[in-house]
Amino acid sequence: xxxxxxxxxxxVFTGVLSSQDIPPELIPPFIDCETNIPLIDDPQMIQQQDxxxxxxxxxxxxxxxNKFIPSQTQPIIYIRLNLIxxxxxxxxxxxxxxxxxxxxxxNDVISYVNTIYANWVDPNxxxxxxxxxxxxxxxxxxxxxxxxxxxxxxxWDNRNDLQTFKCPGSSNWYLNYLDDQxxxxxSVSRGINVYFTEDSQIYDKYVVQQSQDTTFTGDSYSCSxxxxxxxxxxxxxxxxxxxxxxxxxxxxxxxxxxxxxYPEWESIVRYWYIGGTAVNLAHELGHSLGLGHSYICxxxxxxxxxxxxxxxxLEIGKIHAALTFSNLRSFIxxxxxxxxxxxxxxxxxxxxxxYNSLDISSIASLTSNCDVIMPYQSNIQIxxxxxxxxxxxxxxxxxxxxxxxxxxxxxxxxxxxISDYNIKVESGGTIHITxxxxxxxxxxxxxxxxxxxxFESGVSVELSDYNSIIKLEEDAINGVNxxxxxxxxxxxxxxxxxxxxxxxxxxxxxxxxIQNETISTNRYVGGKNIYVGNHVTSSQTTGDVIINNDAxxxxxxxxVTFDDGFECVNGSTYEVVNH
Ligand SMILES: [Zn+2]
Numbered sequence: 214x215x216x217x218x219x220x221x222x223x224x225v226f227t228g229v230l231s232s233q234d235i236p237p238e239l240i241p242p243f244i245d246c247e248t249n250i251p252l253i254d255d256p257q258m259i260q261q262q263d264x265x266x267x268x269x270x271x272x273x274x275x276x277x278x279n280k281f282i283p284s285q286t287q288p289i290i291y292i293r294l295n296l297i298x299x300x301x302x303x304x305x306x307x308x309x310x311x312x313x314x315x316x317x318x319x320n321d322v323i324s325y326v327n328t329i330y331a332n333w334v335d336p337n338x339x340x341x342x343x344x345x346x347x348x349x350x351x352x353x354x355x356x357x358x359x360x361x362x363x364x365x366x367x368x369w370d371n372r373n374d375l376q377t378f379k380c381p382g383s384s385n386w387y388l389n390y391l392d393d394q395x396x397x398x399x400s401v402s403r404g405i406n407v408y409f410t411e412d413s414q415i416y417d418k419y420v421v422q423q424s425q426d427t428t429f430t431g432d433s434y435s436c437s438x439x440x441x442x443x444x445x446x447x448x449x450x451x452x453x454x455x456x457x458x459x460x461x462x463x464x465x466x467x468x469x470x471x472x473x474x475y476p477e478w479e480s481i482v483r484y485w486y487i488g489g490t491a492v493n494l495a496h497e498l499g500h501s502l503g504l505g506h507s508y509i510c511x512x513x514x515x516x517x518x519x520x521x522x523x524x525x526x527l528e529i530g531k532i533h534a535a536l537t538f539s540n541l542r543s544f545i546x547x548x549x550x551x552x553x554x555x556x557x558x559x560x561x562x563x564x565x566x567x568y569n570s571l572d573i574s575s576i577a578s579l580t581s582n583c584d585v586i587m588p589y590q591s592n593i594q595i596x597x598x599x600x601x602x603x604x605x606x607x608x609x610x611x612x613x614x615x616x617x618x619x620x621x622x623x624x625x626x627x628x629x630x631i632s633d634y635n636i637k638v639e640s641g642g643t644i645h646i647t648x649x650x651x652x653x654x655x656x657x658x659x660x661x662x663x664x665x666x667x668f669e670s671g672v673s674v675e676l677s678d679y680n681s682i683i684k685l686e687e688d689a690i691n692g693v694n695x696x697x698x699x700x701x702x703x704x705x706x707x708x709x710x711x712x713x714x715x716x717x718x719x720x721x722x723x724x725x726x727i728q729n730e731t732i733s734t735n736r737y738v739g740g741k742n743i744y745v746g747n748h749v750t751s752s753q754t755t756g757d758v759i760i761n762n763d764a765x766x767x768x769x770x771x772x773v774t775f776d777d778g779f780e781c782v783n784g785s786t787y788e789v790v791n792h
Contacts, residue, residue, distance in 0.1 A: 235484075236485065237518075239486075240489045241459075241493040242433065267564045267582065267583030267584065279527060279530055280534070281530040282348070282527070282530035282533070283348075283529065285350055285352070287551050288551045288552065290352065290353045290354075290533075290551060291353070291354055291546060292354070292404070293358035293402055293546070294355050294356070294357055294358060294404050294406075294407055295405070295407065296323075296357060296360045297363060297395065297407065297409065298310075298360070298363065299363055299368045299369040299408065299411070300362055300363065300364050301365075301369050302365070303364075304362070304364055306420075307362075308456075308457055309362075310362045315460075316360075318460070318487065319360075322487050322490045323355060323357055323494075325491035326491045326498065327354045329522070330351040330354065330355075330495065331351065333349050333350070333522060333523050333524050334511065335347045335523075336510040340509075341509055341510035341512075342525060343527050345525070345526035345527060346526065347526065351524065351529050352529075352533075353533075358403075358404040359402065361395065361401070363391065365391065368387070368391055368410065369410060370410070370413040371410040371411065371432075372412055372414070373387050374387040378434065379432075379436060379452055380452065381438050381452040382436075382439065386450075388408060388410075392406060403544055405449045405450070406449065407450075407451040407453060408452050409456055409457070410452065410453070411455055411458055412432065415431030415458045418458075419431070419458040419459075420457065420458055420461045423461065423466070425465075425469060425470070426462065426466060427466075427472050429458075429459060429462050431459075432455055433455060435453045435493055435497050436497070437451045437497035437500035438450050438501065439500060439503060440501070440502070440503050440535050440541050441539055441540040442538055442539045444540060445539070445540045445564075446540065447540045449501050449541065451497045453494065453497070459486070463478075463482050463485065464482065464483075464486075468482060492513075495513060499513050499532075502535055502541065503532060503534070504531060510523050510525070511523040512524060512525065514528070536566075537566055537567065537568070542566035545568070547609045547610045548589060549568050550568060550589065552569060552570070553570045553571070553572050554567075554569035554570065554571055555572050556572065556579055558576075559578045560577070560580070561581075561582065562579060562581045562582070563583045566586040567586065567588060569591065570591040570594070571592075571593045571594070573593070573597045574596055577598075578599075579597070579600070580599075581602065582602050582604055584604050584605050584606070585604070585605075585606050586606075586607055587609070587613045588608070589610065589613055590613065590614065591608075591613050591614060592613065592614035592616065592617060593606075593615075593616045593617070594616075594617050594622075596619045596620075596622045597622065597623075598622065598624070598625065599616070599623070599624050599625070600627065601625070602627045603627060603628045603648070604629065605629055605630050607632065607633055608633050608634065612634065613633070613634055614634070615634035616635075616636045616637070619639055619641075620640060620641030620642055621642070621694070621697075622642045623694075623699070624636065624638070624645070625645045626644065626645070626646045626647070627648035630651045630653070631650065631652045631653070631656055631658070632654060633656070634656060635657050636657075636658040637658075638660040638661060638689075639661050639663075640661055640664055641663060641665075641696075642665065642694070643664070643693050643694045643697060643699075644660060644664075644667070645667045646667065646668045646669060647669045648672060649672060649674070649675070650672075650675070651675040651677060651714075652674075652675070652681040652682075653681055654680075654681060655678070655681070657684055658682075658683045660683075660684070660685050661689065662688040662689060663688060663689075663690065664686070665690045665691075666685065666691060666692075667701050667703035668707070669701065669702055669704075670703070670704050672704075672710070673711040673712070673713070674710060674712045675712075675713045675714045676714040676717065678715055679716055679717075679734070679735035680716065680735075681715075681716035682718070682719060682739070683717075683719070684721065684739065685718070685720045686721050687721045687722040688722065689722070691703060707720065715735065715736075717737045719737065719769065720740065721740060721741055721770070723740050723741055724740055724743070725738060725739070725742070725744070726743075726744050726749050727744070727749070728745075728750055728755065728756060728758060729753055729755060729756025729758070730756070731760075731761060732761075732766055734762070736766050737767045737769065738768050738770075739767075739768075739770060739792070740769075741770060742772045743768050743769075743770040743772070743774065745758050745768070745775050746758060746774075746775065747778025748777070748778070749774070749776050757778040758778060759780045759781075760781045760785040760787055762782075766787040767787070768789045768790065769789075769792050770791075771791070773791075
C-alpha cells in the first residue's frame, strides 16, 4: 500500500518539475568530504585486496561492480532511511512533527529522490556508458524507516560542529553521541541516518527575522559517509545543513524577489525546494551507497554542476555490490529477495549478504572461502561445483531452502557448520566431504537414490542434536561420480567414520536390529527395515529393549517391527515414520 502511494506522488512531480527548471543557484553545492576511504588506486587498498581476506572488501566492491549490474526487471531493493530532525530544547527550530504541511514537504523530497534513482536520463553518448547499455532504473528505492525529532539545543546548532565541512564520517563529528544512542535503541530499525541540523545565526536571520536577502548566505551543502567494508555493524550517516532555514528563505523571500521574477511559492518555488533538496540528498546518498565523485556526462555524482540526472551502468552495479559487501547490508529489510542469480563463470567469493538464490551452471565453479548470508526463501542449485572452504553459509534470519546438488553437480564441504539449512544430493550429484563438518539442529544431508557421497579418509563428523541426521537413501552410492574425474580417497564403510554428538547417520539400504539395549536419550533410528525386540537377530545377545528416562525415539524405515521384549517406560515416547 505504501509503495502505491509513493508512486502516485512521483508521477505528479515528474510533470511539474520538468516544466519548472530549478534556478541553478537553488541547487545546493556538492561540497562534501571523501576522506574516509582512500581512492581505488591507493596501494594500501590494492594490497588488502591481494591478501584475499574475507573482509575489507573495498577493492573487491570496486572491481566487481560489473557482476552486480541489475536487470531492469529485478525486484526493487529497498533501503531504510532514518530522518533525524534536531530541535532546540523547547522543540522548536526545525521541521515539526505535528505540522502536516512540513511533513508532506519532507515526504515529497524523499519521493523525489526515489524518482531520480528510478528515472535516469539517457545522455545518448556512448562514451558515458563504458560499453554497457543505458539503464534508466537503479532498482533501488529508499523508504523512511523512522522520523525522529530530538530536542537537543547543542546538537541542533551545527555551529557546534567545528570541522570545515561538518562531515559525519569523522571520528569526532559533533553528533556522534546522538548517533550512538540511536544505533543502540532497539526500537529504531537500522537505516542510513540522515541528520537535519540548523545554524543558529542563519536560523535567526531567515526564520525569525524572515530576511528578504536575494541570496541565501548560510551553508547549503551537505556531507555524507562512505560504506564500511570491514565492520558490517557500523552506522552510516548523512548531514543535511540548514534545510529548514532554506525552506523559510525560499518560501518567504523568493516570491517577493524580482531576481526570480516573483514566483508563487505553492505552484513554483515549493517544487524548486523539493527538487533542489532532493538532488542534494540523492547525491549524498550516492556517497552513502559507495559512489565517489565523477565528472562524466550528467552524472549525479558530479560535484560541480551539470544536470545530475544520469548514473553510468557500472556505477549502478557498484551500488548493488556495496549492498552485498558492506555495512549497507544491515539497512535492507530481512525479507528482501530478488530472484535467481545465474553463475556461469569460475568465482571465488568473500563475506557477502546475498539477495538472490544461486544457480551454479554446469560450466561454473564457485569457491566460498568466507561467510555468505543467504536471503530467506532462497536456495542454491548446483549443476557445476560449489566448494565451501573453512567458512559457513547461513541465512539472514529465517531458515532458507538450502542446497540442492543436481545430476553432474559437485558440493565440496571442507570444514563447515550447517546450522540452518538442509542439503539434498539428487541422482548423479556428488557430495564430497573433505574436512570436518558439524550439523546442528533439525538439519540434515540427504543423498537420494543414485546420488554419490564421499567422506574423505580422516574426516570427522559432529551431529550435534539427535535430529541432526545424514540420510543415505537406498541405492545412494559411496564414491564420487566418476564423470567428475576427481581425486578422492573415500572411506569404504561408514562404520569407521568418527561421529560425535547425538545425531545419526542412517542408511536406508540396511536393515537395523535393536536388541538388548536401554535407550535413555533421544535417538533417531533409521534403516530399510527395523526390528525391535529381545530376539530379533542372532548376531547379538538376547535381551529386552527399553526406552526410559523421558527419551523420545524416532523409528524411520519401510517397515518397523516391534517384537517381544520391547518396553517404553512411562514418560518416554517413540514414533514410527514410514519411510
Ligand atoms: Zn559529493
